[in-house]
Amino acid sequence: xxxxxxxxxxxxxxxxxxxxxxxxxxxxxxxxxxxxxxxxxxxxxxxxxxxxxxxxxxxxxxxxxxxxxxxxxxxxxxxxxxxxxxxxxxxxxxxxxxxxxxxxxxxxxxxxxxxxxxxxxxxxxxxxxxxxxxxxxxxxxxxxxxxxxxxxxxxxxxxxxxxxxxxxxxxxxxxxxxxxxxxxxxxxxxxxxxxxxxxxxxxxxxxxxxxxxxxxxxxxxxxxxxxxxxxxxxxxxxxxxxxxxxxxxxxxxxxxxxxxxxxxxxxxxxxxxxxxxxxxxxxxxxxxxxxxxxxxxxxxxxxxxx
Amino acid sequence: xxxxxxxxxxxxxxxxxxxxxxxxxxxxxxxxxxxxxxxxxxxxxxxxxxxxxxxxxxxxxxxxxxxxxxxxxxxxxxxxxxxxxxxxxxxxxxxxxxxxxxxxxxxxxxxxxxxxxxxxxxxxxxxxxxxxxxxxxxxxxxxxxx
Ligand SMILES: Nc1ncnc2c1ncn2[C@@H]1O[C@H](COP(=O)(O)OP(=O)(O)OP(=O)(O)O)[C@@H](O)[C@H]1O
Ligand SMILES: [Mg+2]
Numbered sequence: 001x002x003x004x005x006x007x008x009x010x011x012x013x014x015x016x017x018x019x020x021x022x023x024x025x026x027x028x029x030x031x032x033x034x035x036x037x038x039x040x041x042x043x044x045x046x047x048x049x050x051x052x053x054x055x056x057x058x059x060x061x062x063x064x065x066x067x068x069x070x071x072x073x074x075x076x077x078x079x080x081x082x083x084x085x086x087x088x089x090x091x092x093x094x095x096x097x098x099x100x101x102x103x104x105x106x107x108x109x110x111x112x113x114x115x116x117x118x119x120x121x122x123x124x125x126x127x128x129x130x131x132x133x134x135x136x137x138x139x140x141x142x143x144x145x146x147x148x149x150x151x152x153x154x155x156x157x158x159x160x161x162x163x164x165x166x167x168x169x170x171x172x173x174x175x176x177x178x179x180x181x182x183x184x185x186x187x188x189x190x191x192x193x194x195x196x197x198x199x200x201x202x203x204x205x206x207x208x209x210x211x212x213x214x215x216x217x218x219x220x221x222x223x224x225x226x227x228x229x230x231x232x233x234x235x236x237x238x239x240x241x242x243x244x245x246x247x248x249x250x251x252x253x254x255x256x257x258x259x260x261x262x263x264x265x266x267x268x269x270x271x272x273x274x275x276x277x278x279x280x281x282x283x284x285x286x287x288x289x290x291x292x293x294x295x296x297x298x299x300x301x302x303x304x305x306x
Numbered sequence: 307x308x309x310x311x312x313x314x315x316x317x318x319x320x321x322x323x324x325x326x327x328x329x330x331x332x333x334x335x336x337x338x339x340x341x342x343x344x345x346x347x348x349x350x351x352x353x354x355x356x357x358x359x360x361x362x363x364x365x366x367x368x369x370x371x372x373x374x375x376x377x378x379x380x381x382x383x384x385x386x387x388x389x390x391x392x393x394x395x396x397x398x399x400x401x402x403x404x405x406x407x408x409x410x411x412x413x414x415x416x417x418x419x420x421x422x423x424x425x426x427x428x429x430x431x432x433x434x435x436x437x438x439x440x441x442x443x444x445x446x447x448x449x450x451x452x
Binding site (some may be wrong): 109110112134137138139141142143177180 | 361363364365367369370
């Protein structure tokens with residue numbers, strides 16, 4: 001401990017500052033975090049601001065650990081987060097990965113995410129909400145509690161809404177059990193802002209606001225490739241060009257939901273591919289046929305006829 | 307008289323850190339952990355009151371510790387124990403059971419001898435505390451079952 005005091009004493013610092021060398025790189029390697037970050041880069045397209053923030057958090061936690069190793073005060077930082085962004089921008093996907101990362105960095109004890117929405121937290125009658133919320137909190141302890149579309153917790157139009165009760169309990173736990181639980185709220189940007197304006201207590205407990213940008217067309221094409229590969233399909237070169245056209249058209253249509261629209265488009269392309277193969281079932285087919293999404297499987301989409 | 311029942315009963319009372327580790331062990335085995343309390347310390351009293359439901363879907367001991375804290379806060383002057391139930395085939399029974407709270411004063415037990423025909427002696431053990439009505443057994447305790 002006296003060594004730590006020395007570190008902070010300007011007179012003594014010359015003597016001690018370099019005596020203890022800390023191998024930050026070794027800490028980094030031990031944590032296995034490099035692999036996880038690389039996996040995130042590989043499996044998640046784009047999302048640069050999100051990845052940057054996650055890297056910053058990882059650095060903070062590693063430095064925290066280094067500080068603790070030489071006896072410096074290391075207050076565990078508050079890591080409650082809010083993910084905002086349009087539909088299908090990857091909020092849920094990233095939240096699920098956060099648990100693995102924070103666990104690897106030794107910030108949470110367990111690598112689990114408990115994912116809930118309003119209905120899991122808020123009850124139907126007086127006295128129903130508190131036990132429900134506590135039940136969820138108990139299950140989430142040690143890991144990540146992910147609350148999707150968090151603004152539904154707050155219904156200002158109904159003054160006897162039980163959502164407020166759930167919010168109060170959450171606020172308490174977010175403050176008292178910082179070592180036990182990371183809360184991640186997610187939702188659309190504008191509605192989240194309204195929610196925070198009417199719940200300043202919640203806003204002040206959230207250290208990290210992460211905004212998920214909409215994807216660019218080329219990113220969506222890359223996502224299409226990744227998703228197809230994940231389902232063990234392959235886009236033929238002409239099909240890929242068709243997909244690029246599809247994306248440009250789909251992006252400007254109503255109810256465009258970023259990566260989710262791409263996933264849905266692929267699901268429908270699989271349907272058409274299956275039909276195409278089935279129609280031609282009199283001739284034998286090979287593995288390539290089963291694997292490949294052809295141009296027509298995409299061009300037949302309604303998006304091209306509208 | 308210090309009541310000794312269940313596991314660890316001849317050790318000093320477990321600290322919260324030790325209870326957390328024991329609970330985590332039980333959860334890691336996939337056992338359901340329950341909290342129960344009573345103001346009747348008789349060793350044959352198997353009717354302890356359940357504090358909430360057994361917890362079988364938790365991963366981390368902290369969730370159980372929250373219930374333990376709540377139970378001890380509500381019944382500071384009663385006996386509280388933790389049970390771990392193994393539902394796997396062939397066991398289907400309690401695998402762990404230990405006290406985690408006790409009244410500040412434990413009056414102990416009275417041994418009664420009843421002489422029968424042929425000078426046969428029948429023995430009865432009665433806790434002094436249970437001689438008084440619930441709510442008055444250990445000073446400021448709250449009523450049994452509430
Ligand atoms: N960057 C990405 N790279 C690869 N796939 C992605 C990416 N972002 C999203 N996806 C895929 O898109 C789909 C939708 O993503 P997700 O459910 O995470 O979106 P969301 O932001 O939670 O949407 P919502 O707000 O509608 O709930 C998922 O199937 C996911 O695999
Ligand atoms: Mg989502």
